[in-house]
Amino acid sequence: MAASQHTDAPMISLKNVCKSFGKKHVLKDLSLDIGKGESLVVIGGSGTGKSVMLKCILGLLQPESGEIYINGQQVIGMSPVEREKTLRNTGMLFQYAALFDSLPVWENVAFGLMQAHGVKRKEAKDIAIEKLGLVGLGPEMANKNPSALSIGMQKRVGLARAIATNPEIIFFDEPTTGLDPIMGDVIDNLIRDCTEHLGATTLTISHDMESAQKIGDRIALIYKGSVVWVGPAKEIENSGNPYVEQFINGDINGPIELDILKP
Template sequence: MAETPKIELRNVCKSFGKKVILDNLNLSIAKGESLVVIGGSGTGKSVMLKCILGLLKPESGEILIDGEDITNSSGHRREQVLRKTGMLFQYAALFDSLTVWENVAFGLIQAHGMKRKEAKDIAIQKLALVGLGPELADKRTAELSVGMQKRVGLARAIAAEPEIIFFDEPTTGLDPIMGDVIDNLIRDCTQDLGATTLTISHDMESAQKIADRIALLYKGSVVWAGLASEIHTCGDPYVEQFVHGDVDGPIKLDILKP
């Protein structure tokens, strides 16, 4: 018998007025797998992630975690399920009013009810995993570089050792060298945890470094999915156009002409 997917989306539809964003989206992520969903702006990547997190509700379809349909779950039940998860936001989304360690430990204290001293010890351990020393623990986030802030965000995402981690454009705003550092940290940290990861990105180099599989989203549907190692040899016209950044091809850009 096939193993139950860790995350599964079945025929998920989401619209805003007459604008269809997700169009019978189907996606499956195995336990311990790293899936990167790529696609241009406006293809539905962020809306998909918000639907999984319960920030948006689809009009139809099912979203399952460990085989349980959470699409219409109560707030309490969804909160219980989401305790299995961690997230690295696009711009880290750190709290300016909190110190570095308080940011990392935020979920431990607020969601898991951990005492501050124990939470601080864990926060310092997680900061070490992303290459940040204990001397930074009591600093304010505004004192850190963008790359360091992203690493603090990653430490927060893994602080509770979640089963599932979501990454929202993890290399946005970073130079190529720091982007590579973040990619390596994501890969190492998630493999050490054995976590299932879902990343949304438009960065092809980043996607190939952190993904086991890649799925290409276009107009709210998956038009190709396969191993990351196959992305340059699959011959799919959608993939070929996206990878090479060609204007001509099956992917049509919504550009207003003068």
């Protein structure tokens, strides 16, 4: 598990956040704090609101009510310019990497450096190659097109892009989804090593329990848009919470209702 060096002051704080799509209430009074330097993993079934929560934090979606603070700054209602400034200290690894097809690998990695931090192309390319090295990809990959890479490699490039600017906060959206167990383990190790190296605060969305326990200092379980349990990762096996027990055992019977017809 990642070394816990976090302080008590929350780096990210969500207070009573609500978000609906039409009549469907996806987030209901969701509250969660993530300490500085902490690695928090949010787990939960599909459609429980994990990705929506992440998009609300990043400003990609606007919640109807509630408060979201990043480093003490309320981000809801922020102007686009202020939000751009706030996001300069963050990195994000998307579920399917979301690499820019029109740019070679090194420009994908160096994108934030060049566009948001004003680093010159030559210097940015050198940094990109260095970051690619951190995720186990050689300099020969730098000029390749993202579409020529396997999904595992794309995720590693996405990870290199997320850490390229040495951000204070990194978000990971289902980092091991769609990967074989070995590649999933490689990505988990890379995430742990990179974040430890940077001392960054991380928020990971996952439903892979093994990955969650490996990456996280703490784990939070979301069900129907609210946090039903949050605690240290090593205590999840003995949480005594019926929701957590059902989720980690993958049991069809329990308090978590599924949107499928039971046989």
